[in-house]
Amino acid sequence: MKHIMSLLLAAGLVSTAQAAVFQNGGFESGDFSAATSFDTIYAGNSAITGWTVVGSVDWINQLWQNSEGTRSIDLNGSGYGGMKQTFDTVAGRSYAVSFDLAGNPARQSLKTVNVSAGNFNNAYQFDTAGRNFNNMGWASHSFSFVAQGNSTTLSFISPTNDDNTYWGATLDNVSVAVAPVPEPETYALMGIGLLGLLAARRRKH
Numbered sequence: 001m002k003h004i005m006s007l008l009l010a011a012g013l014v015s016t017a018q019a020a021v022f023q024n025g026g027f028e029s030g031d032f033s034a035a036t037s038f039d040t041i042y043a044g045n046s047a048i049t050g051w052t053v054v055g056s057v058d059w060i061n062q063l064w065q066n067s068e069g070t071r072s073i074d075l076n077g078s079g080y081g082g083m084k085q086t087f088d089t090v091a092g093r094s095y096a097v098s099f100d101l102a103g104n105p106a107r108q109s110l111k112t113v114n115v116s117a118g119n120f121n122n123a124y125q126f127d128t129a130g131r132n133f134n135n136m137g138w139a140s141h142s143f144s145f146v147a148q149g150n151s152t153t154l155s156f157i158s159p160t161n162d163d164n165t166y167w168g169a170t171l172d173n174v175s176v177a178v179a180p181v182p183e184p185e186t187y188a189l190m191g192i193g194l195l196g197l198l199a200a201r202r203r204k205h
């Protein structure tokens, strides 16, 4: 049996890789080291369950109003920063992502975050003017992407500039779900609509 298994492994017919599902989108779980209002986490530290830190971020613990639970992320810890997570996908399938965005109001300015996943890439902005720790003004965003392979990396990167270096865009409540596939009836209706359109165009000529 062992022999058969190793043959299958060698042939690439079975995989020993653990399935990685998207997790901890609200940044609630992990090894929070300090009983403080925030903990600066640097690249290479895997304290935040499921996530990879780019540069440095601040893991916020009740310092300000979160959009979900008691923790969230300041994407600029002490300089350039961001968060990435890689999870299993099916190539060619569409996924829906949603997230809540605000900004560290300790520096009033326009915050920017570059978001990418699969074939999707976009920059989002949040203006912290008039906001404070008790009134963060969290804004919900959503988008969909098409997976390019059997795993996808979702990333939120905050560029560094004078106003973002220590006080970045803030992130909470990230979710990833398989986007609903249109019902066959929808395709049929779309087809009929398209035929009608083509017929109408032909009549014009």
Ligand SMILES: [Ca+2]
Pocket: 026, 027, 028, 066, 067, 068, 069, 070, 071, 072, 172, 173
């Ligand atoms: Ca949270």
Ligand SMILES: [Ca+2]
Pocket: 057, 058, 074, 076, 077, 078, 104, 165, 166, 167, 168
């Ligand atoms: Ca910070």
